[in-house]
Amino acid sequence: MKxxxxxxxxxxxxxxxxxxxxxxxxxxxxxxFCVFFVLLEVMLAxxxxxxxxxxxxxxxGFSSNIALFTETTRPDSNKIMVTARNKLKFFxxxxxxxxxxxxxxxxxxxxxxxxFGRPYKDTTSFCGxxxxxxxxxxxxxxxxxxNAGGISYASYRVAMLMExxxxxxxxxxxxxxxxxxxxxxxxxxxxIRMPRELRRLGAILNRTRTHTAVKRTIDITRRRxxxxxxxxxxxxxxxxxxxxxxxxxxxxxxxxxxxKQILQHYRFNLIRCVDIAKSAGAKVIFIxxxxxxxxxxxxxxxxxDGFNDTDDKRWQEVFEYAKKTLAVGKLNEVLAxxxxxMAIDEQYAQLHYLRGSVLWELGRYSEAKSSFWRALxxxxxxxxxxxxxxxxxxxxxxxxxxAVVDYAAIVEQLSKHSAxxxxxxxxxxxxxxxxxxxxxxxxxxxxxxxxxxKPAQTWDEAALQQVTEELKSRLDTKSxxxxxxxxxxxxxxxxxxxxxxxxxxxxxxxxxxxxxAHFILGATTAETGNIDxxxxxxxxxxxxxxxxxxxxxxxxxxxxxxxxxxxxxSHYHRALKIDPSKAPVYNSLGIALHSKGRYNKAIKQYRxxxxxxxKFPYAHCNLANTLAMLGKFDDAIxHYxxxxxxxxxxxxxxxxxxxxxxxxxxxxxxxSHYxKALDINPNYAKAHNNLGNALVKAGKIxxxxSHYxxxxxxxxxxxxxHFNLSEALKxxxxxxxxxxxxxLYEQGRRRK
Numbered sequence: 220m221k222x223x224x225x226x227x228x229x230x231x232x233x234x235x236x237x238x239x240x241x242x243x244x245x246x247x248x249x250x251x252f253c254v255f256f257v258l259l260e261v262m263l264a265x266x267x268x269x270x271x272x273x274x275x276x277x278x279x280g281f282s283s284n285i286a287l288f289t290e291t292t293r294p295d296s297n298k299i300m301v302t303a304r305n306k307l308k309f310f311x312x313x314x315x316x317x318x319x320x321x322x323x324x325x326x327x328x329x330x331x332x333x334x335f336g337r338p339y340k341d342t343t344s345f346c347g348x349x350x351x352x353x354x355x356x357x358x359x360x361x362x363x364x365x366n367a368g369g370i371s372y373a374s375y376r377v378a379m380l381m382e383x384x385x386x387x388x389x390x391x392x393x394x395x396x397x398x399x400x401x402x403x404x405x406x407x408x409x410x411i412r413m414p415r416e417l418r419r420l421g422a423i424l425n426r427t428r429t430h431t432a433v434k435r436t437i438d439i440t441r442r443r444x445x446x447x448x449x450x451x452x453x454x455x456x457x458x459x460x461x462x463x464x465x466x467x468x469x470x471x472x473x474x475x476x477x478x479k480q481i482l483q484h485y486r487f488n489l490i491r492c493v494d495i496a497k498s499a500g501a502k503v504i505f506i507x508x509x510x511x512x513x514x515x516x517x518x519x520x521x522x523x524d525g526f527n528d529t530d531d532k533r534w535q536e537v538f539e540y541a542k543k544t545l546a547v548g549k550l551n552e553v554l555a556x557x558x559x560x561m562a563i564d565e566q567y568a569q570l571h572y573l574r575g576s577v578l579w580e581l582g583r584y585s586e587a588k589s590s591f592w593r594a595l596x597x598x599x600x601x602x603x604x605x606x607x608x609x610x611x612x613x614x615x616x617x618x619x620x621x622a623v624v625d626y627a628a629i630v631e632q633l634s635k636h637s638a639x640x641x642x643x644x645x646x647x648x649x650x651x652x653x654x655x656x657x658x659x660x661x662x663x664x665x666x667x668x669x670x671x672x673k674p675a676q677t678w679d680e681a682a683l684q685q686v687t688e689e690l691k692s693r694l695d696t697k698s699x700x701x702x703x704x705x706x707x708x709x710x711x712x713x714x715x716x717x718x719x720x721x722x723x724x725x726x727x728x729x730x731x732x733x734x735x736a737h738f739i740l741g742a743t744t745a746e747t748g749n750i751d752x753x754x755x756x757x758x759x760x761x762x763x764x765x766x767x768x769x770x771x772x773x774x775x776x777x778x779x780x781x782x783x784x785x786x787x788x789s790h791y792h793r794a795l796k797i798d799p800s801k802a803p804v805y806n807s808l809g810i811a812l813h814s815k816g817r818y819n820k821a822i823k824q825y826r827x828x829x830x831x832x833x834k835f836p837y838a839h840c841n842l843a844n845t846l847a848m849l850g851k852f853d854d855a856i857x858h859y860x861x862x863x864x865x866x867x868x869x870x871x872x873x874x875x876x877x878x879x880x881x882x883x884x885x886x887x888x889x890x891s892h893y894x895k896a897l898d899i900n901p902n903y904a905k906a907h908n909n910l911g912n913a914l915v916k917a918g919k920i921x922x923x924x925s926h927y928x929x930x931x932x933x934x935x936x937x938x939x940x941h942f943n944l945s946e947a948l949k950x951x952x953x954x955x956x957x958x959x960x961x962x963l964y965e966q967g968r969r970r971k
Contacts, residue, residue: 286383287367290317300387309369311341319388323361324671327384329377329492330395333508334368336655338645338705341366342693343652345395348659351686356663356678373399374488381492385499391671392496393662395626396489397508397604397612398648400481401471468519468600468713469868473566482607489615504665505623506658507612508604508648509630512591513579513640515647517568518600518713526564534563541573553577568597584636591638600713603648622669624661633657646706656687700730707739716746734764742773750780768797772804779811787811802832806841813845821845836866840875847879855879870896874906881913889913904934911943915950923947938967 288300298317328346336344346366353362541556575590616623631637666672707722720743726736741756757774775790791808809824828838843858859876877892893910907930914923927944941964948957
């Protein structure tokens with residue numbers, strides 16, 4: 220055999236070559252895939268397919284999406300976009316030419332009621348200021364400032380609206396959002412169940428057009444075979460806030476996990492807003508939300524989880540002492556008492572606000588500011604932006620390399636001892652007219668730094684003063700009256716009846732033809748118990764605006780309280796003729812018909828009420844009351860249960876349910892419901908009386924006597940409680956005392 224000069228490869232060299240070959244193949248495959256993916260993305264972009272992130276919010280969906288602007292043609296044949304009439308409840312009237320000219324710089328101002336201009340309108344908003352300032356500061360180009368701020372609009376609705384506005388060649392979006400994130404009821408169970416790594420992967424895929432195309436194909440296929448199951452939270456096309464669907468802040472409860480989820484959603488929405496803007500070639504300027512710290516108490520306080528009866532007794536003693544010492548001006552003693560209360564429960568928002576107020580009076584301003592912030596963050600009804608929201612805005616702006624106006628910092632600089640109060644805010648969050656001017660000037664400065672605005676030599680303090688005078692000249696007494704009315708509306712909802720009444724009274728004097736101001740004055744006057752006076756104001760509102768739906772409804776309620784049921788029924792029918800979709804009116808009509816003894820007709824109205832709103836606890840409870848009156852106890856029990864399923868803290872439902880259970884012989888369950896009513900409201904005299912009756916039947920006479928006494932402590936003229944206490948005292952041999960209460964009972968009957 221001939222020898223060969225080729226060297227035989229060693230096993231290690233062969234393995235290395237094989238590995239190198241495999242690595243090359245993998246790298247080649249990755250390169251090919253990336254090139255293919257990029258080409259596919261380009262092709263899909265040319266076909267007009269946008270990443271799903273720009274079009275969908277994985278946290279919430281919307282039942283409909285009504286356009287904000289509708290197209291119309293002017294006499295000169297130019298097509299213009301005008302605010303849709305059915306949006307004017309939430310938005311200012313705005314218009315702009317659809318086809319933007321080459322020299323126009325188009326700005327959309329986004330956000331909630333602050334952007335809208337509340338409690339005034341667009342004129343005094345930062346948008347209105349910018350509309351006057353920009354042409355003076357830089358007359359070299361045509362400036363177009365469109366106010367797209369919607370009342371009660373949260374960041375997810377801002378993002379949804381931007382999808383529409385992207386069609387109108389925006390150059391800049393100015394976004395002031397953060398005060399409305401807690402207004403609409405929603406949950407995040409689907410998102411929370413998803414592992415964090417999967418959420419991150421989903422966020423990346425949502426930014427690609429390929430993922431969008433695949434997703435749409437799958438969705439179309441599933442719909443074709445009827446397999447669609449949308450697990451996202453579906454919100455109505457327009458805002459239905461907790462404020463509108465409840466009777467006050469009691470709808471809010473402590474939920475720290477939900478708070479975290481909402482903050483996470485807020486961050487996501489801000490990022491999404493930037494991505495949507497970039498897809499249209501537009502820039503974004505964020506504004507950090509600012510709030511009234513010093514002169515706005517929390518809207519609702521709630522004790523920490525695990526707060527028990529022992530804690531409550533100790534806490535009440537200390538808190539009552541703090542209030543008494545505050546009344547006589549012993550501030551250091553107040554502070555000491557507050558510290559003791561905080562040792563029992565440091566999550567009670569009002570306590571922090573009280574501490575801040577005392578520290579402020581003592582001149583300890585830095586500590587006071589910290590307490591005011593803690594009061595805001597512990598507020599169970601967060602109608603002001605949480606402290607974390609400013610940090611989120613700054614974080615997102617840095618991450619997305621987006622400009623930001625730190626208005627929260629500006630407000631602090633302009634406030635007494637850096638704690639913002641009434642000098643900067645008209646109410647809890649809405650800036651004064653001067654506050655809006657400061658926002659506009661800060662935006663101008665930011666746009667100048669970006670090179671978007673090139674200030675002319677004529678732009679100086681004198682020019683700014685001219686703009687200021689021009690804007691303020693557009694305001695009249697009526698405008699100020701309307702603003703006071705808007706502030707009164709918030710205070711009314713928050714249960715600050717006297718403040719709301721005073722403001723609405725001022726509003727009616729400044730704007731006497733404002734029907735809503737008279738309506739609010741009527742509602743707040745009714746809450747003070749002056750029904751006759753409230754009727755006058757409702758009638759005045761209807762004189763100004765005959766088709767004022769809510770005025771007809773509230774007037775009906777007031778008339779029913781006066782025993783004028785026929786007149787009340789007439790106004791309920793008027794309200795339903797104006798708008799037949801309002802479940803509360805059917806409920807009120809049912810109550811009036813029940814009072815007239817027309818039980819079957821009442822039942823019909825209640826059923827219509829929860830047909831429109833299935834989870835309407837008041838209609839279920841009232842239907843149950845009527846059914847019980849007719850002796851249909853089992854049906855009544857079913858509706859009491861439905862009412863309490865929706866509203867577990869519904870004291871009247873617990874009370875009446877207990878009564879029906881007592882009739883059915885379910886004494887233990889009846890007692891349980893009476894006790895639940897008292898857990899929710901310890902000052903519910905009727906519940907103490909009814910519980911006493913049930914305890915007598917259970918043979919617990921001494922405990923029953925205790926509850927009768929408690930009922931009379933709350934309502935000294937409660938005749939039935941006097942009679943029941945008299946009977947219970949007789950059972951224990953205390954005849955002399957029993958006779959005294961029997962006399963009081965007889966006196967009460969004679970007065971009636």
